[in-house]
Amino acid sequence: MRFRLGLLGHGTVGAAFHELLEDRAEAVEATVGMRPELSGVLTRSRGDFADLLERSDLIVELIGGLEPAREYLLAALRAGKHAVTANKQVLSQHGEELYEAAREAGVQLRFEAAVGGVVPVIRVIHETLAAAHIERVHGIVNGTTNFILSEMTRTGASYDDALADAQRLGYAEADPSEDVNGRDAAAKMAIVARLAFGAAVSLDDVPYEGIERVTGEDIEYARELGLALKLVGSAERVGGGLAVRVYPAFLYGEHPLAAVNGSFNAVTIESPAITEITLSGPGAGGPQTASAVLGDVISAMIPPATLPPPAIALPLVTDVESAFYMHVEVADRPGVLAQVAEILGLQGVSVKSVVQRGLGDNARLVMVMHPVLESRFDAAAGLIGRLDFVRSQPRVIRVIEETF
Numbered sequence: 446m447r448f449r450l451g452l453l454g455h456g457t458v459g460a461a462f463h464e465l466l467e468d469r470a471e472a473v474e475a476t477v478g479m480r481p482e483l484s485g486v487l488t489r490s491r492g493d494f495a496d497l498l499e500r501s502d503l504i505v506e507l508i509g510g511l512e513p514a515r516e517y518l519l520a521a522l523r524a525g526k527h528a529v530t531a532n533k534q535v536l537s538q539h540g541e542e543l544y545e546a547a548r549e550a551g552v553q554l555r556f557e558a559a560v561g562g563v564v565p566v567i568r569v570i571h572e573t574l575a576a577a578h579i580e581r582v583h584g585i586v587n588g589t590t591n592f593i594l595s596e597m598t599r600t601g602a603s604y605d606d607a608l609a610d611a612q613r614l615g616y617a618e619a620d621p622s623e624d625v626n627g628r629d630a631a632a633k634m635a636i637v638a639r640l641a642f643g644a645a646v647s648l649d650d651v652p653y654e655g656i657e658r659v660t661g662e663d664i665e666y667a668r669e670l671g672l673a674l675k676l677v678g679s680a681e682r683v684g685g686g687l688a689v690r691v692y693p694a695f696l697y698g699e700h701p702l703a704a705v706n707g708s709f710n711a712v713t714i715e716s717p718a719i720t721e722i723t724l725s726g727p728g729a730g731g732p733q734t735a736s737a738v739l740g741d742v743i744s745a746m747i748p749p750a751t752l753p754p755p756a757i758a759l760p761l762v763t764d765v766e767s768a769f770y771m772h773v774e775v776a777d778r779p780g781v782l783a784q785v786a787e788i789l790g791l792q793g794v795s796v797k798s799v800v801q802r803g804l805g806d807n808a809r810l811v812m813v814m815h816p817v818l819e820s821r822f823d824a825a826a827g828l829i830g831r832l833d834f835v836r837s838q839p840r841v842i843r844v845i846e847e848t849f
């Protein structure tokens with residue numbers, strides 16, 4: 446028996462999927478009892494969507510972007526066809542509409558490749574850990590930025606040189622802005638949060654910061670303090686609500702994400718019942734992503750359907766406790782450290798470690814603080830920035846401590 450797949454998009458992932466399907470169709474048939482076959486391909490220059498839909502049991506959407514991907518996915522689901530997509534943009538902005546359409550039609554919508562490439566983040570959170578009460582997810586979900594930060598750490602390269610290397614080696618697009626500014630990771634964390642916590646989280650709800658302002662000096666001082674710099678997406682329960690954010694953060698050396706280097710992605714899932722699980726692997730690439738897509742197709746060929754249940758309401762929290770690293774240049778004169786410490790103390794910020802280094806007439810203070818509410822730390826950093834002996838605005842990066 447044949448299982449007919451309509452393929453939308455034949456670019457990096459679409460072409461790799463086509464090739465993988467031809468290679469693996471027989472093995473899939475031996476396992477599932479049906480042979481997956483392409484019923485047709487749609488790109489900008491070939492194919493007709495209505496005709497393809499008519500002749501397919503499942504639509505594989507590998508176009509990317511919002512439209513026409515959203516329109517095609519909705520049409521497929523409403524026509525009672527299963528759908529598989531790798532599209533984080535459409536899921537993070539129109540997920541509820543798509544889940545609802547799939548639920549109403551009683552068909553599957555699968556999207557493993559939308560987060561972490563071939564790393565089975567979606568499946569593990571949504572299916573394997575369905576019984577666990579997830580408290581927090583931390584993820585390195587953008588391979589481009591992880592490659593850049595790893596290169597800066599490994600070779601001492603500047604941000605610009607590491608980005609140029611990433612582009613030369615194919616780890617970064619010609620226009621890398623959505624990767625380096627954190628928006629790509631924010632879209633993926635919105636999808637992860639929806640599954641981990643059941644609340645509707647859209648890309649617009651996720652504040653994000655990128656890595657464009659990270660300097661070699663940040664990384665050098667971090668090394669002295671035993672920290673690794675990563676672009677981290679976090680989604681966690683906070684005081685009855687939910688905080689979902691993306692930001693550059695220092696991780697203590699023992700944190701499972703600290704050793705994830707190069708273009709690899711990784712996600713750490715924390716829950717009291719399971720302690721902690723870390724999944725890591727290639728986060729992108731045509732053949733790798735195609736493998737996750739075919740895995741989803743195979744799952745859809747075998748009922749029953751699994752969809753996120755209707756969303757529950759959870760308030761989104763933005764003022765969250767975090768540990769901080771602060772790096773500030775000051776005039777090298779007596780009493781400076783005491784004044785900085787006093788301001789921190791008045792805001793309830795306690796210092797975990799300090800490195801002070803002379804720079805001629807100036808000195809550089811590098812401090813790591815114990816966890817404190819972000820609003821309190823921001824207030825302290827603002828006051829410190831206004832002191833007359835301060836020679837540069839404080840540079841602030843969050844620090845993630847191993848807490849499980």
Ligand SMILES: NC(=O)c1ccc[n+]([C@@H]2O[C@H](COP(=O)([O-])OP(=O)(O)OC[C@H]3O[C@@H](n4cnc5c(N)ncnc54)[C@H](OP(=O)(O)O)[C@@H]3O)[C@@H](O)[C@H]2O)c1
Nearest residue numbers: 454455456457458488489490507508509531532729730734
């Ligand atoms: N590349 C990766 O490593 C990776 C990893 C994880 C997830 N993804 C996701 O996978 C999806 C596909 O990415 P990709 O890298 O394969 O993209 P891509 O190389 O740019 O390919 C896009 C394909 O979609 C087709 N297309 C674009 N607009 C269309 C339209 N309006 N109607 C019909 N076809 C259209 C293009 O057709 P033409 O050939 O006619 O231009 C092309 O074949 C995206 O959602 C992406 O986020 C990619």
